[in-house]
Amino acid sequence: MKIIWENIFLAMAAFAILYFLLHKFAFSKLFAIMEQRRELVMSQMNEAAQTRQQAAAYVEDQKKALEQARQDAQEIIERSRQTSTKQAEQLMEQAKEEAIRLKTEAVRDIENEKNKAVEELRGELGTVSVQIASKLIGREVKKDQAQEELVDQYLKEVGGRA
Amino acid sequence: MHESPIINVGGFNIDLSAVLMLVVTSAIVFILCRLAVRNLSVENPSKLQNFMEWVVEFVQGIVASAMDLKKGKAYISLGLTLILFIFVANVLGLPFAVITDLSENFTVFGQTIEATRGIGPDHYAHVLWWKSPTADVNITAGLALIVFFLMNYLGLKLNRKHYLKHYLEPFPVFLPLNIIENLAKPIALAIRLFANIFAGEVLIVVILKMGILGIPFLAIWQGFSIFVGALQAFIFTILTMVYISQTTIHEEH
Numbered sequence: 001m002k003i004i005w006e007n008i009f010l011a012m013a014a015f016a017i018l019y020f021l022l023h024k025f026a027f028s029k030l031f032a033i034m035e036q037r038r039e040l041v042m043s044q045m046n047e048a049a050q051t052r053q054q055a056a057a058y059v060e061d062q063k064k065a066l067e068q069a070r071q072d073a074q075e076i077i078e079r080s081r082q083t084s085t086k087q088a089e090q091l092m093e094q095a096k097e098e099a100i101r102l103k104t105e106a107v108r109d110i111e112n113e114k115n116k117a118v119e120e121l122r123g124e125l126g127t128v129s130v131q132i133a134s135k136l137i138g139r140e141v142k143k144d145q146a147q148e149e150l151v152d153q154y155l156k157e158v159g160g161r162a
Numbered sequence: 163m164h165e166s167p168i169i170n171v172g173g174f175n176i177d178l179s180a181v182l183m184l185v186v187t188s189a190i191v192f193i194l195c196r197l198a199v200r201n202l203s204v205e206n207p208s209k210l211q212n213f214m215e216w217v218v219e220f221v222q223g224i225v226a227s228a229m230d231l232k233k234g235k236a237y238i239s240l241g242l243t244l245i246l247f248i249f250v251a252n253v254l255g256l257p258f259a260v261i262t263d264l265s266e267n268f269t270v271f272g273q274t275i276e277a278t279r280g281i282g283p284d285h286y287a288h289v290l291w292w293k294s295p296t297a298d299v300n301i302t303a304g305l306a307l308i309v310f311f312l313m314n315y316l317g318l319k320l321n322r323k324h325y326l327k328h329y330l331e332p333f334p335v336f337l338p339l340n341i342i343e344n345l346a347k348p349i350a351l352a353i354r355l356f357a358n359i360f361a362g363e364v365l366i367v368v369i370l371k372m373g374i375l376g377i378p379f380l381a382i383w384q385g386f387s388i389f390v391g392a393l394q395a396f397i398f399t400i401l402t403m404v405y406i407s408q409t410t411i412h413e414e415h
Contacts, residue, residue: 002169004300007180011295011304016182018191019243026195026240027218033202034215116354 126151164261165277166298169270178270183295187251194246221245228403229411237406240312245399246304248296248355252391255294255363256384262289276374296394297360301314303352309402310348317409324412330397347405351398357396 069104165369167178198214207215221241225234263286277287295301316323329340365383369376 003303004166004177004180005174005175006174007298007300008304008307009302010177010180010184012308014188015243015247015305015308018188018247019240020242022191022195023239026199027242028190029199029202030195030211030214030218031238033199033204033211034218038203055314 122152123156125155164288167270167289167291168276169273170276171273174274177298177300178235178275179289179291179293180295180298180301182291183251183284183293184252184301187254187295190250191243191246191252194250217246218242224396224400225403228400229407231333233411234403234407237403241399241403243401244305245395248398249392251296251301252294252359252394253388254388255292255297255359256366256391257293259290259363259367260292261285261289264289270360294359294363296355299352299356299360299364300343302347302356305347305355305398309351309405313347313402314344316406321412323411327339328409346402351401355394355398358390364388 129151131149166180168175169178170176194210195214198208198210201208202211218238222231224245225231225237225241228234262279264275265286266278266281266283266414267277267286275287275289277289281287329337329344330342362383366380366387369380369383372379
């Protein structure tokens with residue numbers, strides 16, 4: 001082990017030259033590229049975060065829209081149910097009214113027929129009773145207006161009592 | 163003991179082996195880095211670029227462990243050069259050594275190699291040409307001196323008041339102690355690196371003396387020497403960063 005000053009200076013010079021050459025021709029470029037990559041990664045990460053946020057917002061929107069659609073559907077069902085109930089009630093009402101109307105009509109018809117029959121019977125009875133009376137009395141009972149009115153009146157009394 | 167191929171040029175002792183190994187080491191590191199940055203790409207880095215980026219991140223980790231990375235950014239290039247240079251220098255001597263037996267007054271470039279001067283006609287000088295440059299204490303001393311100058315220069319430039327005050331702490335009477343502490347740093351750096359690598363090469367020579375029996379030991383020891391070389395490069399770099407951080411950064415207590 002011998003100290004040789006020339007060697008020390010040679011080593012220092014070699015190292016200094018190597019340092020400047022590397023710094024100028026190799027490391028500066030490499031550092032720039034690494035910095036660029038760092039920025040690229042950062043920007044990509046930011047982008048990813050943004051995309052994630054957007055996706056979350058989109059999902060939120062979709063959820064809201066779905067909820068809205070569900071509500072709408074519920075409303076529509078409710079409304080249609082109400083409408084159908086109303087319609088059914090209306091139909092029932094109509095049917096009832098129709099039935100009542102038919103019933104009243106029928107009752108009126110019956111009444112009419114009955115009255116007509118009574119009327120006819122009454123007319124028949126009047127004629128028959130005049131014939132019987134004329135037979136009994138043995139003379140012609142005149143078939144005039146006065147007599148018939150009389151008979152009718154009696155018959156009415158009879159009928160009203162009956 | 164092997165001799166160094168020293169020639170005397172104009173009063174300077176030029177160690178041809180040191181020149182050769184420094185040039186080889188620098189060339190390997192420079193070519194490696196140039197290859198790594200040849201086709202730089204952000205999205206699709208080559209394998210070599212990936213490796214180089216891993217080294218850069220490793221050195222960033224070293225710098226960050228010693229100081230705030232914002233202040234330490236300027237030293238990443240230094241740390242990278244140190245770790246690559248020292249690691250390549252450490253492993254260069256592992257695969258082989260080139261030793262020539264030179265007769266008396268052997269000349270290179272017209273200059274006589276000092277070790278062969280006047281050794282007699284039947285004697286040979288064993289001259290070591292190819293070795294780890296860091297197995298020479300002068301080379302590691304050069305590296306350590308760079309660190310020494312750099313840390314004191316940066317301390318004076320960036321942190322003058324606290325740097326100077328630190329020599330008088332905790333009491334002015336500690337001044338000589340602090341100066342010795344400061345001087346011990348580069349000496350420790352140089353000796354530690356030199357001793358580790360030199361001892362590794364000496365042990366390789368010893369194992370080679372065992373002949374065929376030594377092959378497994380040689381394999382184990384060379385593998386371990388690669389580890390030691392990486393470790394010493396790492397230690398040199400991290401200590402450099404710690405020293406720079408000690409002199410330049412003053413933390414308010």
